[in-house]
Amino acid sequence: MATRKITITVPEELVESIKERVDARGVSGYIAAAAAHQDAMDRLRELAERLEEEHGAVTDDEQQAALERIAAIDGWHDEHRSRSDEAA
Incomplete structure (x- = not known):
């Protein structure tokens, strides 16, 4: 650049x-x-x-659903990361 x-x-x-x-x-x-x-x-x-x-505008329910989905994805990544760490 x-x-x-x-x-x-x-x-x-x-x-x-x-x-x-x-x-x-x-x-x-x-x-x-x-x-x-x-x-x-x-x-x-x-x-x-x-x-x-x-x-x-995004409704409160839509925002809450998005936050819950993000938390679920974070949990999934944490679970898989800890499995990878244990395997190593």
């Missing part, structure tokens, strides 16, 4: 906090990753808004 150098203004305290976690060359990567994450979240929110406009 091509990159472009830009100038941004960031609170000094934030820059110092980031520098404590990465070396000087890693600051750009850290900020680029944060911007990429925010961009992905913005795109996801926009998709959710479009889907809600097209199909209506």
